Amino acid sequence: MEQADRCPHMDMSIFMEKPxxxxxxxxxxxxSDSGNGAGIQAxxxxxxxxxxxxxxALTAVTAQNTLGVQAVFPSPRRQLAAQLxxxxxxxxxxxxxxxxxxxxDIIDEVYENALTGALGQLVIDPVLASTGGVxxxxxxxxxxxxxxxIPVCRLVTPNLDxxxxxxxxxxxxxxxxxxxxxxxxxNGAEAACVTGGHWQGEPVDYLFDGLxxxxxxxxxxxxxxxIHGTGCFFSAAAAGYLAxxxxxxxxxxxxxxxxxxxxxxxxxxxxxxxxxxxKSLSR
Numbered sequence: 001m002e003q004a005d006r007c008p009h010m011d012m013s014i015f016m017e018k019p020x021x022x023x024x025x026x027x028x029x030x031x032s033d034s035g036n037g038a039g040i041q042a043x044x045x046x047x048x049x050x051x052x053x054x055x056x057a058l059t060a061v062t063a064q065n066t067l068g069v070q071a072v073f074p075s076p077r078r079q080l081a082a083q084l085x086x087x088x089x090x091x092x093x094x095x096x097x098x099x100x101x102x103x104x105d106i107i108d109e110v111y112e113n114a115l116t117g118a119l120g121q122l123v124i125d126p127v128l129a130s131t132g133g134v135x136x137x138x139x140x141x142x143x144x145x146x147x148x149x150i151p152v153c154r155l156v157t158p159n160l161d162x163x164x165x166x167x168x169x170x171x172x173x174x175x176x177x178x179x180x181x182x183x184x185x186x187n188g189a190e191a192a193c194v195t196g197g198h199w200q201g202e203p204v205d206y207l208f209d210g211l212x213x214x215x216x217x218x219x220x221x222x223x224x225x226x227i228h229g230t231g232c233f234f235s236a237a238a239a240g241y242l243a244x245x246x247x248x249x250x251x252x253x254x255x256x257x258x259x260x261x262x263x264x265x266x267x268x269x270x271x272x273x274x275x276x277x278x279k280s281l282s283r
Contacts, residue, residue: 025053025091026243027119028236029080029110030099030127031060031072031136037275038229039099046236046258049278052243055093057083060102066228066272072136077105084109088118095120095154097239099232100127102137104144111148121242122153124189125235126162142166151188155248157235158184163194174206174215181208191248195234207252214249218256221264228273234259 026047033039040056047054057080063071087093096119101107113119126145128137142165150156150166163180164171171177177194184192185208193207193216205216237255246254262276269275 019091023053024051024243025055025093026239027055027057027087027093027096028099028239029057029059029084029096029101030125030232031062031102032058033062033064033229035065035228035270037064037066037269037273038232042229042232042276043097043099043236045278046233047240049280050237050240050244052240053091055087055091057087059106060100066268066270066275068272069136072102074102074106077103077109080106080109084113084118088113092118093120093243095123095239095243097123097125097236098149099125099235100136101141101145101149104140107141107144107149111152114149114152121155121239122149123235123239123242124149124153124156125231126150126156126158126166127231128162128165146187150184153189154242155191155193155238155251156184156189157193157195157231157238159195159231174204177206178208178213181206181213184208185210193238193252195231205252205256207249209248216249216252216256218260221260226273227263227266228275230259230263230276233262233276 028040028043030043031039033041044054044056059075059080061073062069098110101110114122128142146166158166160171167180167183169176169180171180181192181194191209193205196204202220203218207214207216234255237258238251241251241254262278265277265279266274267277
């Protein structure tokens with residue numbers, strides 16, 4: 001570059017410095033929500049709120065809004081592989097959080113990367129269906145999650161319906177949820193938290209860490225209508241707090257407090273379901 005082309009007030013040496021060791025990087029491997037309520041968009045909002053550097057690898061592009069999911073276009077495995085190779089060769093995440101993994105070969109790709117240690121701690125949000133009830137993955141994908149990814153994860157955070165699909169249990173009460181969490185840990189997860197946002201009463205979560213069941217109590221806030229993206233938000237917050245050095249029970253407790261705030265401050269950008277929101281992100 002000719003001297004005349006340089007900005008006279010710019011110190012070009014700043015571009016030659018080493019990466020900032022103080023930046024904590026967290027990766028989301030998930031689908032893109034065109035309505036900005038769930039998926040990677042929700043995850044990145046949470047990471048930003050927590051002061052983390054968010055990375056993303058897309059597993060699918062969806063056509064969706066606050067009214068529901070109209071179409072899902074899964075990414076080819078080679079596309080996800082290229083994204084993960086690019087990210088992890090330059091910016092190693094401390095924690096990786098997964099969302100929608102819509103094909104068996106997508107799950108295999110994540111699994112193979114996890115085995116190398118390139119993804120850091122693994123948090124699995126087993127997104128099997130949308131908030132509106134649209135099934136996003138088939139039974140074979142659910143089985144592959146149980147076979148490969150859950151055995152290598154630090155934490156898995158299914159809601160009641162997802163826990164039932166993964167374990168084959170009917171979940172009608174706290175004991176059922178506790179038993180499902182135990183099943184997931186018996187399957188290899190270091191910890192499992194069955195979230196209780198769909199209970200009729202208070203939203204109590206059930207955490208099993210391999211030693212004991214912990215009930216994470218909460219309070220019902222906002223209206224009784226379903227809110228789009230709460231599962232993504234909660235698991236992303238848990239992943240973020242793990243990246244900040246919290247242990248699993250503390251990370252989940254802080255994530256639960258944060259999602260309660262986001263539900264209380266939920267916004268309605270469209271004609272359908274509201275979306276969790278953090279007012280400090282708005283101007």
